[in-house]
Amino acid sequence: MTLMNQRLSGKRVAILATNGFEQSELLEPRRALEAAGAHTDIVSPSRAAIRGWRHTDWGSPVDVDVLLDGAEPDEYDALVLPGGVLNPDQLRINEKAVAFVRSFVRSGKPIAAICHGPWTLIDAEAVRGRKLTSWPSLRKDLENAGAEWVDEEVVVDRGLVTSRKPDDLPAFNQKLIEEIAEGHRHSSAAE
Numbered sequence: 439m440t441l442m443n444q445r446l447s448g449k450r451v452a453i454l455a456t457n458g459f460e461q462s463e464l465l466e467p468r469r470a471l472e473a474a475g476a477h478t479d480i481v482s483p484s485r486a487a488i489r490g491w492r493h494t495d496w497g498s499p500v501d502v503d504v505l506l507d508g509a510e511p512d513e514y515d516a517l518v519l520p521g522g523v524l525n526p527d528q529l530r531i532n533e534k535a536v537a538f539v540r541s542f543v544r545s546g547k548p549i550a551a552i553c554h555g556p557w558t559l560i561d562a563e564a565v566r567g568r569k570l571t572s573w574p575s576l577r578k579d580l581e582n583a584g585a586e587w588v589d590e591e592v593v594v595d596r597g598l599v600t601s602r603k604p605d606d607l608p609a610f611n612q613k614l615i616e617e618i619a620e621g622h623r624h625s626s627a628a629e
Contacts, residue, residue: 446476452514458524461490461497462604470611479503511541516618521553530561548617550599570600
């Protein structure tokens with residue numbers, strides 16, 4: 439099935455990010471979701487536009503749609519956590535960001551995290567007893583938090599979609615869209 443065949447009309451997706459996100463890991467999922475009919479919002483603790491990271495240098499700025507302080511998880515059908523080392527490292531120590539992610543975990547709504555994005559999931563207590571993947575350097579962090587880590591292109595476990603790196607984006611985007619289309623029917627890891 440192609441992404442265009444899976445319509446997400448009426449679905450809203452929050453993309454939680456701050457400065458230092460990996461450019462392709464935010465922009466490509468956003469494009470794929472919007473092409474499938476979803477509305478996306480960049481949610482951030484930053485009031486100003488946030489800057490991505492493109493491999494070894496700063497990327498282009500991206501406008502923030504919703505300030506984290508005013509974001510309501512109940513208004514969204516799913517959550518995307520882009521990687522980049524700086525982005526999730528800042529989000530995981532931000533209590534409001536962790537609470538925002540935790541609310542998606544508790545509700546059973548689909549969550550997609552790529553590369554270093556699962557770092558924030560650890561602090562949101564979302565990985566214990568789940569199978570997932572990430573950038574290889576997060577393996578021990580995830581295992582120590584109770585996850586089963588595997589080296590695969592994309593892993594789906596009860597609505598949690600994870601991938602390792604930008605090369606995995608096509609598979610990541612497809613599974614993300616499939617999970618959102620199916621809706622939140624998954625039991626939460628925090629229960």
